[in-house]
Amino acid sequence: MYYLGVDVGSVSTDIVVLDEKLNVYDQVYLRTKGRPIEAIQRGFKQLKNKYKDKEVRAIGTTGSGRGITSFILGADCVKNEITAHAMAGVYYDKEVKTIFEIGGQDSKIILLNQGVVTDFAMNTVCAAGTGSFLDRQAERLGIPIEEFGNYALKSKLAVRIAGRCAVFAESDMIHKQQLGYDSADIIKGLCEALARNYLNNVGKGKDIQPKVFFQGGVAANIGIKEAFEKILGFEIFVPKYYNVMGAIGAALLAKETVESKRCKTNFKGFDISDHVFITNSFQCKDCPNECEVVRILDGEVEIGCFGDRCGKWNQKSHIKSS
Amino acid sequence: MIVGLPKGLLFHQYEKFITEFLKVLQIDYIISKDTNKDILNLGVKYCVDEACLPIKIFHGHVASIKDRCDLVIVPRIVSVHEKEFICPKFNGLPEMILHNIPNMPAITTKPLYLYSEKKTLAWLEDFGSMLNKNKNQVREAYIRGKEIYDRQKLGYNDKRYRRRVLLVGHPYNIDDIYMNMNIKKKLNDLGVGVMTHHYVRDKDKQKEVDKLYKRPFWTFARHTYGSCVYLGRTQQVDGIIYLSSFNCGIDSIFIQLIKNELKDFPLLVVKIDEHTGEAGLNTRLEAYTDMLERKKKNGSNFPASREHLYSM
Numbered sequence: 330m331y332y333l334g335v336d337v338g339s340v341s342t343d344i345v346v347l348d349e350k351l352n353v354y355d356q357v358y359l360r361t362k363g364r365p366i367e368a369i370q371r372g373f374k375q376l377k378n379k380y381k382d383k384e385v386r387a388i389g390t391t392g393s394g395r396g397i398t399s400f401i402l403g404a405d406c407v408k409n410e411i412t413a414h415a416m417a418g419v420y421y422d423k424e425v426k427t428i429f430e431i432g433g434q435d436s437k438i439i440l441l442n443q444g445v446v447t448d449f450a451m452n453t454v455c456a457a458g459t460g461s462f463l464d465r466q467a468e469r470l471g472i473p474i475e476e477f478g479n480y481a482l483k484s485k486l487a488v489r490i491a492g493r494c495a496v497f498a499e500s501d502m503i504h505k506q507q508l509g510y511d512s513a514d515i516i517k518g519l520c521e522a523l524a525r526n527y528l529n530n531v532g533k534g535k536d537i538q539p540k541v542f543f544q545g546g547v548a549a550n551i552g553i554k555e556a557f558e559k560i561l562g563f564e565i566f567v568p569k570y571y572n573v574m575g576a577i578g579a580a581l582l583a584k585e586t587v588e589s590k591r592c593k594t595n596f597k598g599f600d601i602s603d604h605v606f607i608t609n610s611f612q613c614k615d616c617p618n619e620c621e622v623v624r625i626l627d628g629e630v631e632i633g634c635f636g637d638r639c640g641k642w643n644q645k646s647h648i649k650s651s
Numbered sequence: 652m653i654v655g656l657p658k659g660l661l662f663h664q665y666e667k668f669i670t671e672f673l674k675v676l677q678i679d680y681i682i683s684k685d686t687n688k689d690i691l692n693l694g695v696k697y698c699v700d701e702a703c704l705p706i707k708i709f710h711g712h713v714a715s716i717k718d719r720c721d722l723v724i725v726p727r728i729v730s731v732h733e734k735e736f737i738c739p740k741f742n743g744l745p746e747m748i749l750h751n752i753p754n755m756p757a758i759t760t761k762p763l764y765l766y767s768e769k770k771t772l773a774w775l776e777d778f779g780s781m782l783n784k785n786k787n788q789v790r791e792a793y794i795r796g797k798e799i800y801d802r803q804k805l806g807y808n809d810k811r812y813r814r815r816v817l818l819v820g821h822p823y824n825i826d827d828i829y830m831n832m833n834i835k836k837k838l839n840d841l842g843v844g845v846m847t848h849h850y851v852r853d854k855d856k857q858k859e860v861d862k863l864y865k866r867p868f869w870t871f872a873r874h875t876y877g878s879c880v881y882l883g884r885t886q887q888v889d890g891i892i893y894l895s896s897f898n899c900g901i902d903s904i905f906i907q908l909i910k911n912e913l914k915d916f917p918l919l920v921v922k923i924d925e926h927t928g929e930a931g932l933n934t935r936l937e938a939y940t941d942m943l944e945r946k947k948k949n950g951s952n953f954p955a956s957r958e959h960l961y962s963m
């Protein structure tokens with residue numbers, strides 16, 4: 330028996346398979362490339378031959394594409410990213426008090442007390458504190474992003490880089506590069522700038538208590554972990570499955586839903602990868618808002634709509650997120 | 652003579668009064684439509700960039716009706732309560748409108764002090780003279796309008812929901828469901844009932860306000876601060892949601908004062924501006940509701956408070 334969790338973000342889509350004992354049994358990582366449905370289909374194609382439909386006991390979705398993919402997959406539980414990340418963090422360690430999550434496009438902070446979320450904040454507008462910013466700079470320096478962290482560790486002295494805003498950080502970095510600073514020192518500087526930026530923006534005014542979990546794709550970067558530790562003065566922990574915590578949380582929440590409702594899963598089966606989903610959009614003219622409504626069709630059958638401000642189309646397709 | 656009523660800022664509060672007033676005087680009037688994309692776009696186009704969203708939207712409403720009426724009511728409301736004021740932006744509203752929107756018809760420009768019947772009547776008499784109505788006619792219409800105004804019940808007080816939150820913010824942020832993306836409905840759909848400050852007694856609000864080291868001179872602040880602190884302290888609601896306008900100085904001050912007072916109470920600050928995305932708001936509201944639910948389920952009084960630093 331398995332529990333599936335799917336985290337559909339704007340940059341990446343993660344699928345995890347948890348076994349009966351809730352260990353991570355399998356995981357798939359995909360680039361979303363702005364097409365969440367295709368990403369999901371590619372992912373399920375990979376899983377199709379390994380598992381049977383009836384082995385799935387529950388499936389949950391999270392991430393910005395949670396709604397759209399839930400129609401396609403028949404998710405039992407559709408939850409926001411905050412709740413999903415918190416769920417997974419607490420599952421691995423009941424003592425966790427703070428979760429830093431830094432992904433490709435956004436970042437968040439979650440505060441917990443005895444396993445319950447007490448506070449959170451998200452940043453979805455400023456790029457300076459996210460993974461895509463680091464990716465760009467790695468590219469600029471000609472260093473693979475995987476190596477970034479190790480480079481930072483080589484440095485003895487970080488170059489101070491203005492981290493307030495992505496645009497400034499970038500020009501400041503170029504400037505320092507031209508002045509002939511060592512790459513390792515610049516990278517360390519960048520890591521510190523990102524950590525500072527995160528703590529000053531997303532973490533502003535928050536009482537950050539250990540134990541801190543560092544989750545999301547950027548947690549792979551040991552340079553950032555070190556920068557956080559230097560600023561905060563205590564150790565922070567990167568859980569083993571740091572980059573799929575959202576998906577794990579979604580799977581755990583789905584399990585909880587199915588069990589508390591004592592119902593069977595709505596999972597539509599692995600061969601959704603063979604279906605042809607068509608999305609088209611139309612402009613609703615029923616009021617001056619003129620929403621661009623997106624409609625998803627499975628062959629001929631409409632399975633969901635979104636993009637409407639008033640909810641009239643969304644409701645018609647009986648989808649509820651959350 | 653056709654009078655134009657822009658459906659922005661405090662319009663909802665005084666709609667009953669002004670429409671009855673005009674009906675009694677047998678003056679034709681038009682009301683701009685509910686805020687929509689076109690109105691927002693017009694507002695953004697005409698208004699200065701630094702203004703808050705409600706002021707921009709008001710510009711949009713004026714622009715949407717200006718060519719179909721002869722006189723637009725642009726209230727320069729200075730005060731609604733003795734020794735208290737409302738936002739200074741209301742003070743400069745007529746100038747902003749005349750300056751920013753080309754080819755305006757006539758507008759009202761006299762300052763309006765709504766706490767005093769005498770001063771209100773003086774404003775209405777002046778307005779009446781623009782409509783060729785004499786003092787007696789104006790007085791009669793005033794009395795009829797006021798009757799209806801006094802009978803109305805503003806605000807929400809949802810019962811029968813699993814959870815209940817106090818929704819605070821400037822009245823126009825709460826009244827305009829386009830601007831706030833129908834936050835009340837979203838909350839109701841999540842099983843959360845909404846109440847507003849109207850259902851908190853004035854004396855309970857006043858007690859909290861009196862504890863401030865300095866008397867706030869904004870009426871809005873009294874209602875908001877007073878009801879937040881009173882309900883938070885007495886735990887009569889599960890949480891508080893503060894709808895705040897991006898670029899509003901008054902909000903920034905009072906959010907901080909409320910936080911200082913309520914420390915760990917679950918306070919969600921939602922900032923709205925013209926770039927606010929609906930998906931981001933949904934995520935926040937869902938996460939917030941989950942938090943309230945799980946907190947209750949665990950039967951604990953765990954501290955909680957949060958602020959969203961960014962508009963979505």
Ligand code: SF4
Pocket residue numbers: 613614615616617618619620622637638639640641642
């Ligand atoms: S979907 Fe709803 S809000 Fe959007 S244009 Fe149609 S009726 Fe208006």
Ligand code: SF4
Pocket residue numbers: 703704705706738739740741821896898899900901902
């Ligand atoms: S109080 Fe704030 S939101 Fe209202 S008009 Fe003034 S600045 Fe704008």
